[in-house]
Amino acid sequence: MRERLIEGGHATAEEIRHLLDVIAAGRLDLTLAPPVSVRGRRPGDRRRPVAQALRDR
DSSP: OHHHHHHTTSOOHHHHHHHHHHHHTTOSOOOOOOOOOSSOOOTTOOSOOHHHHHHTO
16 A cells, blocks of 8 residues: 555655654544445435436436
8 A cells, every 4th residue: 555655645654653653652533434335326215316416418
């Protein structure tokens, strides 16, 4: 992952090293984002899904 970030120009080796040091020192708390469904609908909702509405434009 580190190599891909560096090769893609998203971060430098020093930035990654610094971030890992901060995490290891406990100065940065990492949490996962809550899972969210972007395709779901409420039960009984008869409206067209957004993807279908966009295709029909």
